[in-house]
Amino acid sequence: MTFAFSGAPRTAVQAWFAEGLERVMRQRGLQRIAPDQSPRLVLHFVDRDTPRPFRRKAKAVFVASIAEGPAPQGEVLPALYPLLVRTLGNMAVYLVPEDGGRACAFVVTLEQGYFLIDDPDGDRFFARVFERLYPLASARLVINNEFHADLEPELWEGDSLTAQLAEAGRCLDELHLLPAAFPIEEILSPRDLAHVKRLFGIGGLSYGNLSARKDRTRFWMTASGVNKGNLRTVGRDLLLVKGYDPGRNAILLSVPPHVEPRRVSVDAIEHWMIYTAHPGVGAIIHVHAWMEGVRATQVQYPCGTYELARAVAELVAESPDPARAVVGLRNHGLTITGPDIPDILERIRGRLQTRVPMS
Numbered sequence: 001m002t003f004a005f006s007g008a009p010r011t012a013v014q015a016w017f018a019e020g021l022e023r024v025m026r027q028r029g030l031q032r033i034a035p036d037q038s039p040r041l042v043l044h045f046v047d048r049d050t051p052r053p054f055r056r057k058a059k060a061v062f063v064a065s066i067a068e069g070p071a072p073q074g075e076v077l078p079a080l081y082p083l084l085v086r087t088l089g090n091m092a093v094y095l096v097p098e099d100g101g102r103a104c105a106f107v108v109t110l111e112q113g114y115f116l117i118d119d120p121d122g123d124r125f126f127a128r129v130f131e132r133l134y135p136l137a138s139a140r141l142v143i144n145n146e147f148h149a150d151l152e153p154e155l156w157e158g159d160s161l162t163a164q165l166a167e168a169g170r171c172l173d174e175l176h177l178l179p180a181a182f183p184i185e186e187i188l189s190p191r192d193l194a195h196v197k198r199l200f201g202i203g204g205l206s207y208g209n210l211s212a213r214k215d216r217t218r219f220w221m222t223a224s225g226v227n228k229g230n231l232r233t234v235g236r237d238l239l240l241v242k243g244y245d246p247g248r249n250a251i252l253l254s255v256p257p258h259v260e261p262r263r264v265s266v267d268a269i270e271h272w273m274i275y276t277a278h279p280g281v282g283a284i285i286h287v288h289a290w291m292e293g294v295r296a297t298q299v300q301y302p303c304g305t306y307e308l309a310r311a312v313a314e315l316v317a318e319s320p321d322p323a324r325a326v327v328g329l330r331n332h333g334l335t336i337t338g339p340d341i342p343d344i345l346e347r348i349r350g351r352l353q354t355r356v357p358m359s
Contacts (some may be wrong), residue, residue, distance in 0.1 A: 001137055004035040006054045007045035013097045014045060014068055017105075020126040028130065030137065041137035046087050053088035053192055059143060062136035062302065065089035071096045072106070080108045088192065090136055090302055093129065107132050110303070111207070111288060113331045113358050132300075139305035142269040144250040149257035151240060156256045161212040161220050162238050164341045166231040168210055168285065169222070171345060173229025176354065177208060177287045208333070209265040211241075211275075212283045212341055218242045218254070219275050223262040235259030244272045266304030273313040274337060280323030281316075283341045288333040289352040295319075296328030303332075331358050 003025055009015040021043070022032065033039050035054070041062050044054040048069040056063065065087035072079035072094075084092040090110060095103040104118035107129070115132065119125040208228060211221035219241050222228055231237040235255040241264060243252040251268045255261045271284050295315055301308035312327055312335050319325035324347070325337045333356055338344035 001030045001041075002033045002037075002039040003030050003041040003043065003137060004033055004037070004039040005043050005045070006035045009045055010047070011068060011097075012101055013095055013103050014066070016101055017066070017095055017103065018043070018045075020122055021129060024123075024126040024130045028134070041133065043133075044087060044089065046083075048083065048094075051083055051086045053086065056088075060141055062139075063087070063089045063091075064133055064136065065092045066095065067092070068095040068097065068103070076106060076114050077108070080106060080114065084108050084110065086192070091132070105129060109300070109331065111332045111356075113356060115331075115358055135299050135301045135307070139301045139307045140249075141302075141304050142244075142249055142251065142306050142309070143263070143266055143304045144248065145261075145263045146245065146248065146250040146252050147255050147261050148242075148252065149255055151234070151254040151256050155240065156234060156258075158234050158238065161214060162231070162234065164283075165210050165212055165220060165222065165238060168341045168345060169228040169231045172208065172210075172285070172287065173227075175352070177289050177352065208285075208287045209267050209271075210283075210285050210341070211265075211271045213275055213281065214240060216279070219271065221264050221268055221271060224265050226262065233259065235261045237262070239264045241268055241272060244269060267309070269304070269306060270309035270312050270335065273309050274316050274322075274335075277313060277317060278322045278337070280339065281337045282323075282339045283344055284335060284337050285341070285344050285348075286333060286335045287348075287352070288356060289354050290328065290356045291326060291334060291348070291351050291353065294326050294328040294334065297330045300330045300332065332356060 009018045035042055038058055042054050044063050044065050046065055046067050048067040054063050067083055080094050092108040094106040097103050107115045117128045209222045211219050213219045220238055221241050223237055223239055226237050240254045241251060242254050245252060251264055253264060267286055274281055297311040315327040316322050316325045323339060327335050336344050
């Protein structure tokens with residue numbers, strides 16, 4: 001497992017942070033290499049007022065953006081989330097100096113959650129930061145899409161299942177559980193937005209996804225970065241997943257030959273695992289919300305990783321009825337299975353908490 005530093009620490013506090021975190025990472029077996037050698041994790045030091053992104057050369061490189069400044073005034077997320085997006089990070093660590101030359105740290109995630117790490121014991125402080133960063137360094141992304149223009153003509157305009165998904169998207173949108181794409185173009189410069197599109201093949205960030213089983217091996221699923229409350233076009237808003245190729249680490253999709261397709265949701269690997277293992281599952285909804293009493297994954301792996309998909313699939317398998325399971329993704333949201341979309345909507349009606357607890 002490898003890591004690298006990008007940008008030099010600018011202050012004594014940042015130097016303290018870099019030295020202490022590197023010490024813990026080396027103790028845990030990670031090896032430091034140069035940032036141009038494709039490390040798994042890049043610790044990217046940026047200026048709070050003029051943050052610049054670390055330009056990955058590969059999708060499998062995860063970036064933790066590190067900045068320093070005064071304690072946020074008012075709501076933490078509106079103050080710090082733009083820093084995460086502008087630096088193209090997977091996570092941001094915002095240092096707030098304290099007495100004695102040390103700092104506390106706000107850790108901000110793409111799922112719009114955050115944590116405050118404040119411990120007077122330096123070793124425990126850096127160990128807790130490492131616990132947040134390690135899943136980034138150890139996880140394997142499954143976001144490659146392989147498009148085949150072999151969708152049956154009778155499905156080019158969708159079917160009853162895509163109509164159900166569109167209606168469910170509108171219902172969840174009214175509950176503010178599936179917001180429209182995050183206005184990333186309002187935060188990033190045109191050059192950085194072009195880099196994001198080129199690297200990840202997306203036009204924005206959005207949260208939540210829906211899918212419905214078509215047959216034994218295929219399922220419909222929402223695309224990445226689309227407004228789930230306005231699902232219309234097959235191949236752009238809704239795609240038919242037909243498999244996963246572990247050799248190429250790619251999701252396989254059938255699309256109409258006349259449509260320029262969008263990428264499927266990053267959680268396609270998770271849904272594929274669940275559908276493959278449980279023939280009784282006919283639909284899956286993932287929302288950034290919570291319900292009391294659910295079992296949750298123990299590690300916060302990034303979206304779209306094999307490790308997160310496997311952890312969720314294992315909890316579904318351990319449920320009393322995998323075909324009607326509700327499992328939590330730590331600090332992230334819920335994955336809910338059902339025989340069909342209407343069944344899931346009925347079971348969650350009036351039970352969802354819109355704020356996901358952080359732990």
